[in-house]
Amino acid sequence: MDRIGLVTLQAEVMDDVRVVSEAAAMARLRLSIGNDSGLESCAYQLVRVFNIIEQMGLRIAKAFENHIDDERGWHAELIHRLSIEVPGIRPALYQPEILPALRDLRGFRHVITHAYDLVLEADRLAIVVRHAGEAARLLPGRVGSFFETIRVDLTED
Numbered sequence: 001m002d003r004i005g006l007v008t009l010q011a012e013v014m015d016d017v018r019v020v021s022e023a024a025a026m027a028r029l030r031l032s033i034g035n036d037s038g039l040e041s042c043a044y045q046l047v048r049v050f051n052i053i054e055q056m057g058l059r060i061a062k063a064f065e066n067h068i069d070d071e072r073g074w075h076a077e078l079i080h081r082l083s084i085e086v087p088g089i090r091p092a093l094y095q096p097e098i099l100p101a102l103r104d105l106r107g108f109r110h111v112i113t114h115a116y117d118l119v120l121e122a123d124r125l126a127i128v129v130r131h132a133g134e135a136a137r138l139l140p141g142r143v144g145s146f147f148e149t150i151r152v153d154l155t156e157d
Contacts, residue, residue, distance in 0.1 A: 001063065001150075009063050010147045016056040017139045023048040024136035027129050031122065039120040042129065047112050049132045050105040053139075057082050057093065060146075064090040075106055091149045098138045101131035 001009070027045035030038045057078050065086065079102050082093040094102065108128045111118070 005063070006147070006150060009059065012059060013056055013143055013147075014140075016052050016059075017136075017143055020049055020052050020056075020132075020139060021136040023052065024129075024132040027132055031125055031129050034122060036120075039122060039125060042125050043108075043112055043120055046105065046125070046128050046132055047109045049135065050102075050109040053102065053105070053135065054078060060090070060093055075110070076103075079103065079106065091146055093142065093146050095138075095142060098135060098142065101134040101138075104128060104131045105135065 023045045027042045027049065030042035030045060032038070033041075054075065058074075061078065061081060079094065079099065083096070083099060085092045105128065
């Protein structure tokens with residue numbers, strides 16, 4: 001990857017991180033409302049959090065590995081794939097401490113997307129809100145380290 005491509009990718013990913021943080025904060029705020037509309041809005045924001053994280057991951061995977069054949073079956077595999085280093089290509093994006101939060105957010109998004117009759121419960125949403133907050137807290141540092149490692153690798157070549 002050339003310098004311009006890397007700088008552009010980093011800017012896009014950092015913007016994704018910003019939006020994750022905003023959506024996680026909005027989910028927490030909407031949960032505090034406590035009524036049905038607040039819970040539904042909270043659920044929407046939580047789905048946004050995972051969708052943004054997933055699109056960020058797809059962007060990185062495509063930039064470095066350049067072969068994503070079937071994005072429909074990738075939801076669980078993408079998290080796993082980006083949690084491992086690909087030697088000579090890229091470092092791991094996700095560290096072990098963020099994986100439970102990402103898996104919970106992915107599962108929640110699946111339930112919300114495919115449920116036909118669902119009653120949202122504040123106590124269950126609170127767990128997912130906590131995981132969204134954890135992801136929002138951990139992502140900036142992890143993404144920063146990821147790109148720093150990439151820049152070091154580029155200067156060594």
